[in-house]
Amino acid sequence: MGINKSSSADEIKKAFRKLAVKYHPDRNPDDKPAEERFKEISEAYEVLSDPEKRKKYDQFGQYWKQAGQSTWPGGGANVDMGNFDFSQYGNFEEFINELLGKFSTPGGGRTGNYGYGNQGTGYSGYSGGYGNQTPAPNREATLKLTFSEAFRGVQKRLNLGNEIIDVRIPAGAKNGSRIRVKGKGGNSPYSQNRGDLYLNVELTPHNFFAFEDDNLVCEVPISPDEAVLGSTIDVPTPDGMVTVKVPPGIRSGQCLRLRGKGWVNQKKGRGDQLVKIIIDTPQHITDTERNYYEKIRDSRSYQPRQHLQTISL
16 A cells, blocks of 8 residues: 555555545544544545645645745744655555644644545545545346236345345336335445445236236227127236126227226326227138128118218319
8 A cells, every 4th residue: 555756646546545444433433533533634635636736745745735825824933845755655644644743733733624525535525524425326226027026016036246135016016117225225435334226127018918107908809790789798907807898889999998907006096907999800701601791791781981982182
């Protein structure tokens, strides 16, 4: 962890982070010496992380903050302003001892502001307190569910790297739903705190049901005679089969609404199921069926294209 005058910003940051973690107040509660040490480290990092401030320190030593001001601390005490040589120190902590211990400001001590800006250290400006910790990072993962699991809710065991997490998925999750699992995110490098885990739900497509907001949509075929005469049909729902009455004269594409048979919404209750009717024209018919269809054609009073006679440019 040695540091010298030519040390890069990354090397300085690495040395600082190690000491900052060691002396941070969260890891040393009610430890005044550690708190003071943390302040000292922060001030030293402020010098080293800013090229302009570092240049001033090379010139003015401990009085780099007052450089250029008309009034100096300590009533005009004599100060050695020669160039400062980092190479005389074995490591970063030894340098801080020298910087903030042996050369402490005469006649008034250190200033009260120990800010060190946004240097990617996880802290942002110290001013008489412990500083503001960057929150522990959250993390995200994709959670794949079947329609049945999402509709009813499910207990899932997730393998996330080197951690096994048991999660209860509430009923009603959909594509794009985000489920928050508190305290299962990334670890903070400065405390024992953890961020949150966000699970992004991805549903396996169903071969019959589709979504329309909180409603479920399905297509159900009927025969031409059922469309003309009406019928009673069985329709699958998430709760099982239900009997549905098809009114006479229904057209292909019309929807029948089954109230309360749709998707689960934790706040609004169940949505509806929309049954889209598709008139399925037979591709193969028997001779008897053909005979009846020909009789219907010959006696039909309904002319489906009669309105086209009035259309022109």
